[in-house]
Amino acid sequence: MALFRRLALHHFVKTHPPSRQVSPAPGDLLSAYEGILPSSLIELWRLKGLGFYGDLQLALIDPRPWQPVLDRWIISPPDDVRRIPIALTPFGMLVYYRKLTATDEDVSYVDPVSKETGVLAWSLDEFFNQFLCERDALESIISPALAQSAHRECGPLVPGEVYEVNQLLLSMQMLQIVKVDALGMHRRLRDAVDSPEPKDDKPTTVADAMPVEHRSMFEDIATGQGLAGLYLSSYIDWHRLLALQPDGQYRLLFWRIHHRTFERIDVRSYSGPYKVSHSSAGDEIVALDIVLRQDSSGGDDNDSRLVAMHSGGMTFLLRAQQLGAIATPIGAYDEMGRSEYYFRRVTLDDAFPEDPCDDRDLPSPPFMDLPKALQALIHVEPLLTTITHVAAPNLDEEDEEEGEGTVMCTLDLCEDDGLRMNMPLFSPQNTGRQLHGWVWEMAPHACKAGIRYRRGADGTIEHGPVVGDVLTTRAPNKGPIR
Structure with a gap:
């Protein structure tokens, strides 16, 4: 049955x-x-x-x-x-x-x-x-x-x-x-829409990127002993600036910069006490007391628990609830990935990122500099998984771009084996294969992944996954985890 x-x-x-x-x-x-x-x-x-x-x-x-x-x-x-x-x-x-x-x-x-x-x-x-x-x-x-x-x-x-x-x-x-x-x-x-004209100046530094009415809140914040200082997170058009004051008080500012008019919009701010503690593994934990208001947006309290990371004279604060999303690009590419998930220490005079999406390519610190909670989520020895089933490719030309598309494949590993949603997968080096894709569907026993394929001039698939292909979670151009 x-x-x-x-x-x-x-x-x-x-x-x-x-x-x-x-x-x-x-x-x-x-x-x-x-x-x-x-x-x-x-x-x-x-x-x-x-x-x-x-x-x-x-x-x-x-x-x-x-x-x-x-x-x-x-x-x-x-x-x-x-x-x-x-x-x-x-x-x-x-x-x-x-x-x-x-x-x-x-x-x-x-x-x-x-x-x-x-x-x-x-x-x-x-x-x-x-x-x-x-x-x-x-x-x-x-x-x-x-x-x-x-x-x-x-x-x-x-x-x-x-x-x-x-x-x-x-x-x-x-x-x-x-x-x-x-x-x-x-x-x-x-x-009826006209091309928008700039209504504000394009930001060049952290200070002038902030809404004018909030700049004075952060002017007296200086880097001090421990974690005291300013921290910035920028992703696409959303920005967050966190100030940790030596007296145990924080200030947190949310805002967007319109990509054409440069208006500072959707501004929200929070302030209150914070505490620094240590986990049983020795990680430094920052807990912000964020009290949501009626005008709060969803996720405004995602920064309530942060994990500190120090490396090469830089300090980061990582969202504790998204350490898995940070671990995935580190394990695959040696990159920090989406900057929405972490803050990096800055000063008001630092250059404001020209393209906040570029932060995705920020090199990750050496493995031993990572917090212990993050180390536990990274596979020092990359996972290896085998394709057990390949679905029929889509024959609709609209589904393809210049003869390339994605086909769904079943894997022999699941979440309990260490796979995560959106984890990238690659053919291992020296296999003669150049497949790539990502985990697209979690399952109790066998996850599914979307793997890229390419058709030849005659329309037949000349490069695509087959049953028995082995995939790994480490990009082929990357060496062992440092």
Whole structure:
């Protein structure tokens, strides 16, 4: 008898049941995005489908008609990361998925009314099973009161529709809502957008990168004994500055710098006491007493527990809850990886990073300089795993870029063996193979990985994974862990 297995996105479906209009996605849509979108979403499309979910009418959408719309909102170089629209809120916010690197992904949004963009979650499963299932998080993108008013005045939406609020009347405290074609609204609002002019100076130092009204808070902070000093974390357009004062008080500032106007926006600050202690293994731990407020954003307290790291005259503070995400690029590439997960000590006169994403390439310290808790997560001897099954490659040309694509493979290792989500995998040196990919789906006994393949001029696969191929977690151009 076959065992019943829940959907990977079961929590989302249970919290927001599909409406009667939801129907399974057609085969051509499934094949077009197999290996491109996470398997959990493909599974949801196949077993449940596209359409409205929950009382707030969040719509799962076919990405194909929406791709040109998203590409107009976010114009990027042809070789930039691929953005795939996956969902639409009842008021037209377009939600999209990005596979940023072999180890990074996120779910982001573009709001056609406010013209704002931002990250909602750092994985697709987290977005569906956590963000959309937590009341405060969900209400940050869909106002239940406004949705109820729209439903009462205009009736429920049908596929392809969204509610539009008259912004002019709203500014006069009058509410007028109509139902409009969703694609048409996006095109109309995008057509009305002019190229933004700079509204602030492009930052050159840490000091002038901060919002003007907060600079005085950090001017008297100097590097002192122990951990006292300033620490910066910059990732994409988000920035955090942490001041640890010798008297046991901290100051923590969040802000964004708009990539075109250079405006300092979404500013939030916290202050309070902090304590330094040592773990049983001897790691130095910094605990910030962060008290969230009504205007707090999700994740504002992710810095409440930090692990200090000292190496070569530099000091870092690592997010304790994301040591695994830091360990993955160190183990694979000898790099610190996404700078969102750590702070580095700075002064106000230090140069502000031209491109915060460049911090991903920051070399990692020698292994013995890493905190013991981080050392425990790094495989000094790289893991070796064998491919036990290779799924059929996608034959849809739209799924490939210049004859290359990704195919899902089953591995003989699982999380208990040391694999982690988004962990990169490579063919070992001297095997004559040059495969690469990343762990894409965790499983109790055998994880799955997306492995790249390439077709020849005649369309046949001339370079791709086969059963029996061995993969390792250490990049082939890297020597042993130092």
